[in-house]
Amino acid sequence: MKYRVLVSDPLAEEGIEILKEFADVDVNTGLTEDQLVASIGNYDALLVRSGTEVTARVIDAGERLKFIGRAGAGVDNIDTEAATRRGIIVANAPEGNTLAATEHTMAMMLSLARNIPQATASLKKGEWKRSKFMGVELNDKVLGIMGFGRIGREVAKRAQALEMKIIAYDPFITQERAASLGVEMVPLDELFRRADVITVHTPLIKETRHVINAKTIATMKDGVRLINCARGGIIDEAALADAITSGKVAGAALDVFESEPPTDSPVIGLDKVIITPHLGASTVEAQQNVAISVANQCISVLSGGAAKYVVNAPMIPAEQQALVEPYAVLAQKMGSLLIQLTDGRLESIKVTYGGEAAALPNTKFITRIILKGMLDPILQAPVNIVNAEFVAKERGIRLSETTTEEAHGFRNIISITAKTDKMTESVSGSVSAPDHARIVSIGGYMTDLTPTGHVVISRHTDKPGVIGKAATILGRVNVNIAGMQVGRHKPGEEALMVLTVDSAVPAEAMDEIKKIDGIHTVKHAEI
Ligand SMILES: NC(=O)c1ccc[n+]([C@@H]2O[C@H](COP(=O)([O-])OP(=O)(O)OC[C@H]3O[C@@H](n4cnc5c(N)ncnc54)[C@H](O)[C@@H]3O)[C@@H](O)[C@H]2O)c1
Numbered sequence: 443m444k445y446r447v448l449v450s451d452p453l454a455e456e457g458i459e460i461l462k463e464f465a466d467v468d469v470n471t472g473l474t475e476d477q478l479v480a481s482i483g484n485y486d487a488l489l490v491r492s493g494t495e496v497t498a499r500v501i502d503a504g505e506r507l508k509f510i511g512r513a514g515a516g517v518d519n520i521d522t523e524a525a526t527r528r529g530i531i532v533a534n535a536p537e538g539n540t541l542a543a544t545e546h547t548m549a550m551m552l553s554l555a556r557n558i559p560q561a562t563a564s565l566k567k568g569e570w571k572r573s574k575f576m577g578v579e580l581n582d583k584v585l586g587i588m589g590f591g592r593i594g595r596e597v598a599k600r601a602q603a604l605e606m607k608i609i610a611y612d613p614f615i616t617q618e619r620a621a622s623l624g625v626e627m628v629p630l631d632e633l634f635r636r637a638d639v640i641t642v643h644t645p646l647i648k649e650t651r652h653v654i655n656a657k658t659i660a661t662m663k664d665g666v667r668l669i670n671c672a673r674g675g676i677i678d679e680a681a682l683a684d685a686i687t688s689g690k691v692a693g694a695a696l697d698v699f700e701s702e703p704p705t706d707s708p709v710i711g712l713d714k715v716i717i718t719p720h721l722g723a724s725t726v727e728a729q730q731n732v733a734i735s736v737a738n739q740c741i742s743v744l745s746g747g748a749a750k751y752v753v754n755a756p757m758i759p760a761e762q763q764a765l766v767e768p769y770a771v772l773a774q775k776m777g778s779l780l781i782q783l784t785d786g787r788l789e790s791i792k793v794t795y796g797g798e799a800a801a802l803p804n805t806k807f808i809t810r811i812i813l814k815g816m817l818d819p820i821l822q823a824p825v826n827i828v829n830a831e832f833v834a835k836e837r838g839i840r841l842s843e844t845t846t847e848e849a850h851g852f853r854n855i856i857s858i859t860a861k862t863d864k865m866t867e868s869v870s871g872s873v874s875a876p877d878h879a880r881i882v883s884i885g886g887y888m889t890d891l892t893p894t895g896h897v898v899i900s901r902h903t904d905k906p907g908v909i910g911k912a913a914t915i916l917g918r919v920n921v922n923i924a925g926m927q928v929g930r931h932k933p934g935e936e937a938l939m940v941l942t943v944d945s946a947v948p949a950e951a952m953d954e955i956k957k958i959d960g961i962h963t964v965k966h967a968e969i
Pocket residue numbers: 515516517536539540543588589590591592593594611612613614615643644645646649650671672673697698720721722723724
């Protein structure tokens with residue numbers, strides 16, 4: 443069956459064309475939440491811009507939904523938590539419109555300094571008012587950039603060409619990084635005090651909502667100019683309107699609003715406020731970029747692969763993928779083997795990364811793959827790296843992850859211990875080359891098992907005859923033994939046998955093996 447994709451906001455044709463090669467695509471814009479809820483159950487993927495509110499109701503109704511793509515940067519219109527809960531990958535296209543938003547910010551700053559929109563409107567009315575539209579130069583003025591990410595940094599570069607002095611505030615960017623770009627990082631209160639023009643380039647989050655408000659505006663220079671091409675709500679519009687009316691703020695340029703379209707905003711009618719209807723990303727080039735990016739990510743996810751810009755799961759940067767991949771493959775197999783060796787209700791899972799594995803760039807990603815390997819086979823709902831941790835927590839399974847230099851004679855080792863209400867079982871594995879990984883111990887017994895195919899694993903008393911009887915039963919049901927390993931701590935005590943076999947073992951044969959005198963437990967697993 444062909445996949446079905448719904449595009450619910452205007453998306454550049456270049457992206458739609460790519461999608462159509464792979465899936466049935468419906469472009470249906472302007473749907474209400476109820477209409478979306480009614481139709482989303484028929485689709486495997488949903489692609490949006492900022493115009494569609496992808497609420498928890500929509501997500502919960504999307505029974506087949508595997509991917510939500512945002513053709514742009516901000517994902518504040520998508521309930522990512524609801525998507526995570528359902529194991530749906532959310533990805534965006536954060537780089538495609540960076541330059542468009544940057545250039546829009548520059549256009550807004552220059553227009554604000556020289557009153558270009560107001561002067562245009564006046565002249566079009568037949569007026570010729572040259573003194574009314576006296577402007578200011580940006581040369582030598584202090585530009586305060588709040589949020590020094592992709593767009594903030596590009597704005598800084600261009601403002602430097604105008605010979606502005608740039609100061610910036612961003613709690614997640616180091617002084618050194620900013621200094622290498624000729625920018626001074628300052629505390630936020632200092633930025634507010636010193637800047638002639640302030641432009642915001644952060645996401646709208648708890649910390650940034652109304653960060654520009656009556657109180658903070660009072661600390662700014664008289665005649666400050668404010669720009670918001672990021673997200674409505676970072677500037678308190680009511681406070682801005684008051685400050686413009688009082689003359690404290692000389693002007694503001696807004697591309698985004700607390701509510702869009704901004705029908706009731708007190709700033710819209712003010713002469714000193716210039717406005718655009720959320721046009722930051724609206725260039726031909728940016729729209730092509732984001733549409734192509736999100737279409738390719740959609741195809742990749744629906745084909746069982748990964749998305750480049752996942753926002754709701756740990757990501758492995760492309761340059762680290764070759765390093766992490768062999769561990770990820772081994773981890774999933776170890777998780778799958780371990781769950782097949784345990785009985786009872788899972789209570790806790792402990793993962794230890796030893797030796798070189800402890801230095802892997804994203805062990806959290808690998809731990810989620812282990813959880814997927816363990817939980818996916820036993821749960822009704824799909825478990826993937828997006829929701830694995832959430833699913834474990836929801837079921838009361840305690841998860842712990844530790845790292846240690848100790849690798850027990852291997853260069854690297856991953857050990858997983860699962861505790862259920864009936865037993866404790868463990869497996870350890872090691873990667874010796876990119877295409878060579880092994881299970882090196884089971885339940886504390888040394889093994890050397892290539893994790894693929896069918897295995898029969900028993901715990902038995904180390905005495906003559908037990909292994910032979912098990913082999914005879916397998917032979918009788920035509921199951922060929924490809925390899926055998928036995929581990930024990932002391933002669934005559936408990937031993938562990940691992941038989942690799944060429945096909946699945948019938949349940950009756952397993953029952954028969956269980957009954958052999960000396961066998962304590964026996965399990966058949968497929969890895
Ligand atoms: N108007 C438009 O059409 C348009 C287009 C593209 C992007 N955007 C918006 O622009 C904003 C920035 O986009 P970007 O691509 O540069 O994102 P980015 O993630 O590259 O940068 C955001 C920066 O904000 C910083 N930040 C987070 N919390 C902060 C805080 N409390 N104080 C100061 N800095 C903080 C982060 O450390 C990061 O460096 C986003 O809100 C995005 O949605 C708008």
